[in-house]
Amino acid sequence: MSEEIKPQFMDDDIAVAEVVDSGNKISHRTRKIITWSALIVVFVKVIEMFIGPFIQSVSLFLSISLFIVGDLVLIGLATGFYLFYKEEKNSYLLYSSILVLIGGIINIPSYIIIGLKEAQIILTSETDTLVINILSIISLVSLLAAFVLMKQTLDGFRKEKRNILKGQVSLPLGYLLKLVYVVMYMIIPLKDIQYIDSEGNLAILEEFRTFNNVAYYIGLAAVVMVLWGFWYLRRAYSILDKLPEGFFEKQEARQAAITQQRAQRSQKSQRTAQSKLGLGRQRPIPPSQRKEDEIDYKTTIIPPEEFKGKKMFCVKCGLELEHDAIFCSNCGETNPYINR
Numbered sequence: 001m002s003e004e005i006k007p008q009f010m011d012d013d014i015a016v017a018e019v020v021d022s023g024n025k026i027s028h029r030t031r032k033i034i035t036w037s038a039l040i041v042v043f044v045k046v047i048e049m050f051i052g053p054f055i056q057s058v059s060l061f062l063s064i065s066l067f068i069v070g071d072l073v074l075i076g077l078a079t080g081f082y083l084f085y086k087e088e089k090n091s092y093l094l095y096s097s098i099l100v101l102i103g104g105i106i107n108i109p110s111y112i113i114i115g116l117k118e119a120q121i122i123l124t125s126e127t128d129t130l131v132i133n134i135l136s137i138i139s140l141v142s143l144l145a146a147f148v149l150m151k152q153t154l155d156g157f158r159k160e161k162r163n164i165l166k167g168q169v170s171l172p173l174g175y176l177l178k179l180v181y182v183v184m185y186m187i188i189p190l191k192d193i194q195y196i197d198s199e200g201n202l203a204i205l206e207e208f209r210t211f212n213n214v215a216y217y218i219g220l221a222a223v224v225m226v227l228w229g230f231w232y233l234r235r236a237y238s239i240l241d242k243l244p245e246g247f248f249e250k251q252e253a254r255q256a257a258i259t260q261q262r263a264q265r266s267q268k269s270q271r272t273a274q275s276k277l278g279l280g281r282q283r284p285i286p287p288s289q290r291k292e293d294e295i296d297y298k299t300t301i302i303p304p305e306e307f308k309g310k311k312m313f314c315v316k317c318g319l320e321l322e323h324d325a326i327f328c329s330n331c332g333e334t335n336p337y338i339n340r
Contacts, residue, residue, distance in 0.1 A: 107135060147229070314333050317331040
């Protein structure tokens with residue numbers, strides 16, 4: 001079956017082209033849903049990191065809306081994984097889609113409860129707080145499991161030479177850190193370690209400052225890892241099934257050439273070092289010990305009296321010879337100026 005090569009785009013200085021055939025390829029629609037969902041999640045996370053505190057200070061409802069948007073995008077990502085499962089029949093894709101869907105949906109009731117409490121439609125209770133924490137843990141565990149499976153899926157695509165990117169641990173590690181962050185504040189609630197200081201500012205009790213700092217940096221690391229993980233996921237699906245024919249063979253040949261060049265440079269450097277230290281120099285071999293094919297016979301022997309008072313040099317390496325030297329002390333070449 002004939003194949004048609006269509007150039008697509010450049011990603012990380014890697015030229016990619018789509019090989020169009022009726023084989024096991026991701027559809028254009030599925031690719032767009034997955035990559036755009038991951039990209040929107042990245043944008044939402046960036047806003048949460050840099051603009052989120054300002055939004056929350058202006059209106060808690062805007063902050064809650066931002067979180068809900070992030071979860072709705074996760075539902076879109078789960079849809080993309082499910083569509084890809086129908087094309088691929090890969091059980092990991094099915095499990096990932098279900099788990100991402102659970103992780104995205106289950107947090108929305110938590111945000112609704114927080115909004116109703118802020119609007120004083122419902123009263124604050126310990127039960128509400130416990131429900132919100134349990135829903136958060138279920139969501140984070142679901143997302144952690146989903147992206148562990150997605151890492152294995154991408155590893156499989158890499159082995160099948162459908163993709164040059166292997167699955168990363170960024171997303172699993174990010175959601176694991178978020179899970180640790182939530183559990184820490186479940187054990188020691190933030191409201192129990194906060195107080196209003198003399199200047200009217202919110203402060204942390206002295207004995208819990210280290211705990212609060214550790215939790216803060218764990219939460220920050222979680223956001224960074226999740227941000228990078230979704231960006232990497234977008235890249236992985238952007239180039240899936242778009243590698244040109246013979247891509248891996250060319251990469252392997254290029255790596256072999258680089259390795260050979262390094263070996264040659266290493267050998268050259270070693271010979272240069274030996275030459276400077278005088279280690280690789282050939283030791284003089286007396287004529288009596290030299291083999292027949294190693295002796296360079298001269299047809300004419302010039303009497304030494306003709307060179308009286310003149311300098312003599314080795315005819316092979318150019319070293320200046322002593323006036324009575326039978327052979328060169330550097331390379332062992334016979335001195336042709338002396339009769340044997």
